Amino acid sequence: MYSEEVMDHFSNPRNVGTIPDADGVGTEGNPVCGDLMKIFIKVKDNRIEDIKFQTFGCGAAIATSSMATELVKGKTLDEAMELSNQAVAKALGGLPGNKMHCSNLAADAIHAAIEDYRAKHPVASAASS
Amino acid sequence: MYSEEVMDHFSNPRNVGTIPDADGVGTEGNPVCGDLMKIFIKVKDNRIEDIKFQTFGCGAAIATSSMATELVKGKTLDEAMELSNQAVAKALGGLPGNKMHCSNLAADAIHAAIEDYRAKHPVASAASS
Amino acid sequence: MTDRSVYLDHAATTAVDPRVVDAMLPYFTEKYGNPSSIYSLGREAHRALEQSREQVAAILGADKREIIFTSGGTESDNTAIKGVAWWNRLKSKGNHIITTPIEHHAVLHSVEYLQRFGFEVTYVPVDRDGVVDPGDVEKAIRPDTCLISIMYANNEVGTIEPIAEIGEVAIRRHVPFHTDAVQAAGYLPLDVNKLNVDMMSLSAHKFYGPKGVGILYVRRGTPILYQQSGGAQEGKRRAGTENVAAAVGLATALTISHDNLEAEVQHASRLRDRLIAGIEERIEHAHLNGPRTNRLPNNVNFCFEFVEGESMLLNLDMAGIAASSGSACTSASLEPSHVLKAMQVPIEIAHGSLRMSVGRENTEEDIDYVLNTLPGIVLRLREMSPLRAGQESWGSGDSHTEHTHQE
């Protein structure tokens, strides 16, 4: 069902946790739907210096969270904004069809965290553009 | 499906054949229905002295013909008229349900042969009653 | 009684190939997972099921998503016919079905079921060999025709129908086309695209697979309301916990049979032709039913005048030979074969039909044994029969009353 990469990220998820003094926090999903992801970012020089996630959800939700955080760690915010859910799935060697839409929300959560950061730090954000 | 008695009478039918100078001949059934029985009787002193049959039909048709001829051989005509298809089936240890109505006609054919004899020999018949 | 036993009823069912049993066995006690389950035992079962589906799809030239595992040929026929009909009813569309009078009861009784709900049916006639004319099929099409269902090869007389040509008509006239290929599998090509069919039924136990499992091929886009409701198995088209062992068995059996198709055809044809020639040489008043060419390689069907089928079968059984008959006495309906009737075989002769269907394990010695046994049986039964050659009006003249059939 799941690829080896998915199972690897699921069983050894990278970047699990919270950042108490995060610069941005994003949430995607809904526990009623069975998937909820929360992303914490630390931003320095317009780059994602640190990133952590918390996820309530199925194997795909956890694996995409892990993979997505890995993919954007150290990237600029603009680069991170370009990451799509599809790209995350691809990096994981694909996801089962029914998981593509439901549990593959990590990129969206990262975007939400970046937007949260930008909303809270209008100057820093403007400087970057 | 068939009892041992049926299979015995089917595989070693008694009284098969014709009686060229029969005193009475009776036929029952219809080849269109898949069963046709022809009974030949020789009558002496109002008794069935000899009886033969020819049958086109399934295992039950052949076995009931054989059993029925055995049952009436040597009997008086009145006794033979009392033989029923049911009694023939019973003597064979029973027949499968769907064979009871279709292939169990030998008693009727014997009755027809006796009626044929009586029609052709009104005096002899009258004397017997 | 005899020590020799010759099974000549492969059209009724076949023994499961030992290789097929071996392939199935692990799925009973070890790999018993439910394919819908997420854990490894379930995933293993799921993989086996999907591999089986791929094997079947490859042989049919189909996409694996077009292959549905069913509980047998009967369910496949029912689902195809009722599924398309009920879909049409829901959409208030077509109400008319075309089929033939020589279909298997799984088809005929499915359309009769639908007739009770107001569907209309046209039975395209067959000729004396049981062959359907594609032109007749085209003529039968009405604006409200929603389905054509015509068998690939007949189970009683072995007639092979011009499916590809009928399929061309169906495509041209935009009518979904189902074929019951239950008897064709193992002997005829099954490529659904060359056959121009939208739906096709198979049953594993006719090609050395297990009983209780079949295939319904459904071309993508065919308008159909699936009939077995429940879980999401088989792409939501056939609910019920998948019979994994049986699916593996079917795929294994179909693969074996596909891989050896040519040899099997040659082997069966040789035995069939030897049997036909031998019977015609040795038994008078014997009529071959069905065509001489264009016939299933394994099918032999004769009518022997003046004798009745069941009594032949019983005598053959006592000699160790297993065969079947279209006689009324061997059917639950008490009518002789509807197939022979549609081919205009007189009804009293139809009662004397004998079908012998050869198979993989039969040998020439088997055939010769039958040829040495059968003539004596027919002769003996004929001697016992009141019917004779040259006798015009059977059984009339004497005192004689009709009897009626009851079920």
Added chain:
Amino acid sequence: MTDRSVYLDHAATTAVDPRVVDAMLPYFTEKYGNPSSIYSLGREAHRALEQSREQVAAILGADKREIIFTSGGTESDNTAIKGVAWWNRLKSKGNHIITTPIEHHAVLHSVEYLQRFGFEVTYVPVDRDGVVDPGDVEKAIRPDTCLISIMYANNEVGTIEPIAEIGEVAIRRHVPFHTDAVQAAGYLPLDVNKLNVDMMSLSAHKFYGPKGVGILYVRRGTPILYQQSGGAQEGKRRAGTENVAAAVGLATALTISHDNLEAEVQHASRLRDRLIAGIEERIEHAHLNGPRTNRLPNNVNFCFEFVEGESMLLNLDMAGIAASSGSACTSASLEPSHVLKAMQVPIEIAHGSLRMSVGRENTEEDIDYVLNTLPGIVLRLREMSPLRAGQESWGSGDSHTEHTHQE
């Protein structure tokens, strides 16, 4: 990964008992005759089939003619429900069906199928333990009610329904009553007269028999239009070459399970209670779903707050433990369990449900292994989860968009 493997998903399917496999095997390669055939090979198969039917009938307290072999629980449910409905449609009689929201999809989707054709359905509610009130069933009866279908025991939460009482209502009000007893078999008494049912479904693979075979009991006189048309098999009620091996397998499995019912119930209950007690002792925010008593002896079902079911299952699988969940991610519908929903379990909690169903081969060591493994898994997933005890509004407040489910 681990060497230990503990199968706790017996409600999904069971391994076939080796004695059952042994009983089935001869019917593949040796006794392979078609039961409709007249010769000895066919008669032998026929006898095996009828003996199996008698065995089942005896256990159900039924007449053997009331026992129909089907392809599984799903077909049995479909036939019962659609068969009675379509019979009523043909006679222009009843148009209304009563069922519950906690039935298996084989029942729910069958009534939904019928709704598309204009049948009306009332779902009698259940309480928080999933129990149906016979009084509510009685209140739901209308003059045009043609069928009541209520399960004997629920497959997810193990609730045992008051079938005999509901059956009394059905008898008094002259409404045919079907029960899906698929999960009950092997643990609960199956006497159809004590249960007051007119129809009952069973599926062999839930009691150590093979997949792909089931039973539909139909009391004489029940108004039903049989659904699988074709040959005259099963007393003309279910066409299709009989799956003899599977029927023998079912009867053997049911007999074994019937003969050991008490011991099995005791064994399962002991393991079940140990598992429930152990979980409640070791894991916080764990809610038992379904009743504490009046529960299938083999069923354990918990919701663990703040974690999602599939991720638990995957972790358990890595530890060699097979279980199931009512989480949306493990269903094809992307909705969490309709059963938990009907029992008013909050939907976000329902995603964290875990069903463990014990079986014959499980041991106390198996249970202890699970009790040593599961708490760590739940803990780890909870640490990973953004949800926490005491948090009122989950996930709100932050930048957050809804996503929609697509199938």
